[in-house]
Amino acid sequence: MNTPQELKIVFTGPMGAGKTTAIGAISDAPPVSTEVRNTDRHAHSKELTTVALDFGQMLLEDGTAVRLYGTPGQQRFSFMWEILCRGAIGLILLIDATSATATEDLRSFVETFQRFTPDQPLVIGVGRVPQGESEPLERFEQVLASEGVLAPVFGVDVRKRDDVLLLIETLLCILETRIEEPTDDA
Amino acid sequence: MMHDSPYLKPEAAAAAQRQLEAFAASTPSIALAVLTSSDGFELAAYPAQLAVAQRIAAMSSSLQALSEALAREASLSNSRDLIIESDDGTILVLGLANTAPRMSLAVVASNKENLGHLLWASRNCCKSLESGLQA
Numbered sequence: 374m375n376t377p378q379e380l381k382i383v384f385t386g387p388m389g390a391g392k393t394t395a396i397g398a399i400s401d402a403p404p405v406s407t408e409v410r411n412t413d414r415h416a417h418s419k420e421l422t423t424v425a426l427d428f429g430q431m432l433l434e435d436g437t438a439v440r441l442y443g444t445p446g447q448q449r450f451s452f453m454w455e456i457l458c459r460g461a462i463g464l465i466l467l468i469d470a471t472s473a474t475a476t477e478d479l480r481s482f483v484e485t486f487q488r489f490t491p492d493q494p495l496v497i498g499v500g501r502v503p504q505g506e507s508e509p510l511e512r513f514e515q516v517l518a519s520e521g522v523l524a525p526v527f528g529v530d531v532r533k534r535d536d537v538l539l540l541i542e543t544l545l546c547i548l549e550t551r552i553e554e555p556t557d558d559a
Numbered sequence: 560m561m562h563d564s565p566y567l568k569p570e571a572a573a574a575a576q577r578q579l580e581a582f583a584a585s586t587p588s589i590a591l592a593v594l595t596s597s598d599g600f601e602l603a604a605y606p607a608q609l610a611v612a613q614r615i616a617a618m619s620s621s622l623q624a625l626s627e628a629l630a631r632e633a634s635l636s637n638s639r640d641l642i643i644e645s646d647d648g649t650i651l652v653l654g655l656a657n658t659a660p661r662m663s664l665a666v667v668a669s670n671k672e673n674l675g676h677l678l679w680a681s682r683n684c685c686k687s688l689e690s691g692l693q694a
Contacts, residue, residue, distance in 0.1 A: 407624035409597040425621035
């Protein structure tokens with residue numbers, strides 16, 4: 374396989390899912406941030422919120438540059454979602470397991486972003502997974518199954534570089550497998 | 560629909576609304592003027608109750624945040640005004656000084672207005688909004 378020199382990966386998910394933190398955890402340089410003060414504490418209690426994009430970059434061992442884009446999470450910024458997905462080779466969707474709307478969020482974001490990245494691989498990262506549950510990710514896998522979407526689901530702590538790298542590496546593995554496996558049409 | 564901001568009292572929002580109406584009355588090329596919170600909520604608008612104002616508010620806050628990020632990357636100090644010129648008109652996004660949380664004014668005007676005059680009138684509107692919001 375010829376390794377592309379630049380890849381674009383998009384991080385998305387609802388407000389407070391950890392997109393800005395995840396990009397900050399793996400970017401080689403401090404990310405470009407468009408965070409401002411959050412005035413809608415009904416939607417989320419956090420202090421800051423992204424209103425345009427996050428942008429980070431990391432260099433893989435083979436010299437490939439991976440450009441990391443984060444979307445805003447709120448619906449009112451949905452015009453940014455399609456713009457940011459242009460040219461993306463894959464999507465990482467982050468979900469906060471402790472949110473009351475976690476499974477609805479997953480369904481909604483999967484349905485929406487399948488329109489923008491219909492053929493690109495998708496990897497799900499679920500944050501703040503409750504300890505002690507025997508199958509804490511099962512409800513998310515069921516949502517994906519009901520949507521007919523095949524995507525790996527990981528429990529992650531987006532503050533940890535290795536956890537975020539796992540999502541990136543999984544995405545790249547899926548992509549590489551697709552390229553190497555001949556399709557029925559080929 | 561206006562955002563019920565915990566940081567802007569209803570009387571302040573009503574006063575801002577009147578200032579935008581006065582701004583539009585004195586500058587006939589104005590098609591739309593929206594006072595926006597930095598996180599993309601419409602706080603006051605002329606004309607009032609126009610659905611597109613909500614979208615303009617969200618988009619203008621994104622653009623302003625991007626222009627500020629761009630200015631930082633270019634080692635420029637505070638980004639002040641954003642100007643978009645099209646064949647049919649002009650869009651301005653101007654930051655208001657000394658507002659917490661930060662606010663901005665998005666202005667959509669036809670191309671009948673000279674850009675310099677539009678900027679001057681819009682900056683004057685920002686000053687009167689700043690005064691009203693600090694009162």
